[in-house]
Amino acid sequence: MTLVEISGMERHYVMASETVRALDGIDLSINKGERIILLGPSGSGKTTLLNCVAALDNPTAGDYSFDGEEVPRGHAEKMTTFRRENIGYVFQFFNLLQDLTVLENILLIQELSGQRDKKRAIELLTLVGLEGEVNRFPAEISGGQQQRVAIARSLAKKPKLLLGDELTGNLDSATSSMVMEVLVKACESEDITVIMVTHDESLAKYATRVIRLDSGRIISDEKVSN
């Protein structure tokens, strides 16, 4: 069942005297439950595509529908509402709020989405293996643990699609593996579709599909059998 349907998506930036075509006609269809990894060199358009999918950025041209509905563009609050209702996001640098404990970081997102649910927050932390760290501050746990909290946080409001931008880029390889395993487990358990941007080819083993981009275009799109 199709979750994301993109056709002819373009995103142009005017830089000094020239126009950069960051996305140059992307056609992409993503089914529910897929775990997609976007690979490509710097400047290939991976992050731009991720931003457009997240409704953080407005495509210059093309169509984009999510779960059968057209995704709002050009209206910041409608785009925010779309993100709140559908998207989870995990950053490279975790970006946990340092003044809140692990548990509170998750509760905050729930509160801001209007649905505080402490039981679910603890379940999510258990899912990512951090049930023993709920009352610690981010500065008191390791980088890998922080990223697992960030994953739990992004799942807190039951998103349909989880986006990750170089989410293991700040971690060593052992920790990266652990985080990816947690992510796969959590997303399978919650039935969440995943799109991750990375430079790390080795992460392909955690994906069901690998898409390669270059110069704003999809140059390959392969299913992965794990």
Next chain:
Amino acid sequence: MSMLLTKRLARSLWRTKLRLSAVILMVAVGVFAGITFGSYAHAAANLYEEIYDSEDGVNLPDVWVENPVGIWNESTSDILCQSISDEWPEAELSFQNCEPRLILNGLMYHTNSEGEEVLIPGVWHGIDEGEVDKVWMPTESHMSSGSLATTETEIVLDSHTALGMEIDVGDTVVLGAGHGKKHYTVVGIGFHSQHLFFSQEGVLLPAEAGTFATGYMTDTGLERLANLEPGDSNRLLIDINGTPPYDLQSTDENEGEELNAIIAHIETIVNSLDDAPSSAHDRSGVESVELLRADAEGAVKMFPYVTGMLAIVAGITIFLSLQRLIQSQAKEIAVLRTLGIPKKSIMPGYVLAPIFIGFVGSILGTILGVYVGAPAMLNLYGEMIGLPISIDVDTGLIIQNVSIALVIVMLSGLRPAWQASRMQPLEVFRGHHEVKLSSRGLQKITASLPTTIGLSIRSSLRKPMRLAFTFFAVGLSMLLFGSMFFMMGSMEDMMVGSIEEKQNWDVMTYVYPGGENAVIDWAENNSVQYEPMLTFPIGLQNDTRELMGYGLEKISTVDNGETMIVVELKDGTLPQNGATPPQILIDEGTSKFLEWNVGEKRTVMVGAAPVEVEITGVTKGDVTRTIYFHRSDLSEIVGIEATTVLLQLPEDGNTEGLAEVTVGLVIKKDMIKSFETLLEKQQKMLVAIEALGIVIAIVVLFNTLLMNLSERDTELATLRVLGAPIDKLGMMMFWEHLAIGIVGGILGAIFAYFGTVAMINSMVQWAFFFTVEPQISSVLLLVGIVTVISIALTPIGMWRIKKMDLVEKVKDLSQ
């Protein structure tokens, strides 16, 4: 010092233009206020110097001998002067001159603009040779003109009177002093030492135009008015060679010991030769002189504090801004350090920055101070006291203020500069300089609150030092606002409220000894309620300070219609009539300055005679130093029944025939109107100062909240990317600003209260005393103002979030 590094810093500063402008504004405000208040202080001090101490001034006497209730004839005053000269003690201070003088209360019959004849209370001086205490007619001032009176039908009107009533040289005025009306031609307009601060006797605020009159005629001119004999007098003005130091009432030490000894000696001579209880004092006993001196002294003492306080607020703002700048530039500094740039190359730029900011702010503040603040302040001061004030700003004053500002802002930049140079590159690259473990205690306290509120509280307290500095700076700015606010309220209560509410008379008439019966007859014939009162100056043993003794017909704390002056008791009980020794009440100021307390027996001086009294209570609300007696007790001591009769007029307020039986009068509604007009004028100035305080509080809070927001960009961007709606983030920010506002407001009110108390404690002296009693409504208003300022900054924060470029932020968050 590398020019490129300095250029880089300058560009970084320029990127925070809004904060930079706020900081420059703070310095400018400090210098502006310093120059403005300093000009006032200098003008007040120069005026005092010019009038009283310069050779072109009035030649102020050094000792005044007063006969408060009687008149000396020519022979007696000659004998007194001769004896004082002959029996002058062996001392370094040598006798120069003794001049008898006649000064009488009286009336002016003035036809107002509506054609009605109104009675204006007045004081008339008969000035004979005029060697001492001369009429002051500054030639270069438009406020004086004409010449001195030389015949018995001529008069020099005081400038306050003439300008206030639009009387010119050549006009005729009609005066009285208990013996009918007399016409005088105005030949000059000038000033006199006793009325430079143009207030009625016993009043600390200048009278409004048209409510009080004074004039200076020849001695024969005044004798004609009062139907007295040639040579009659009631003052002896004694001049000593040079200008001997005298005991300043505002200090604890006695600066005029030698003069005091001479005064005591003169008192003994006068009282041994004459039965009338006379008293002698130095210039501190002359209200007008003392009030101008106290005003000048207070202003000179106060203005460096005002400048310093504002410069400290500016310094704090600079300190916090530079710290934030360094924090935001940490990675750049770390890169520079990694590349081998030495500490000594990093530091100078950050030291130079505040000096540059201080310099720009100082130039701006100087221009505003010299061309706007000082002229406005001096004009207002001149208008309020009715004296010629030259509008000049001393260059030394500018240098002094700019120096204070530059030193403080330079000091404020030292620590941030030192921190910048001490930054450890590795720590910065690891992000350790940014991550600070939140307080576990605070987490526990706020754990049960909704996470959004908990986060608001913890974020607010994340930088306790910054928050403390901000509260301190807000407190200081509120001190400026609140002290004016509290002082204004207290002064209004004491000056106007105490007379309006605790004094039930409509007219206070002055009478010569025995003259009260004529007024009482007039009152009985006109069905007017009356109450005789006796006022008499009371001295202290071995002390030149004087108090005013009030003999009240009945002493009461209850306004039940039985007494026209109600006292407010702070401590003790009311005195019993006819007790031995006489029982008295003293005012709060007297109790404080003399350390006299309830239950004690003390000796006061009535003329040269010591009298033991027992203190039964302490009153509050008296601005001047006061002793309350039962009238019969005081009368027994001084041998006079009354000096004043208080009257409650009927509805129509008819006073026909009253002027003929009294030597002078004070009309309560005119006096209150005068106070209100003056307070209104003062309010203009105080409102300007209050506005300054609010502007500073806004700038300080704005600066801090802007820094808080910019510091939280990452957090807020994360929440926005995760779908947090603006209104929820706005609500979070609202709670945070509300908390900061309330705490800042409470601290501001506390600062303002204690600051005002300290300021008033440094200002009050023997001549005037008052206390601050802040109303809860005033405190709430102060807290409310800071809270509103803080909350009003929430939309700015929301606007900042709205315009956040999330795509760029995500790049920062993920790369």
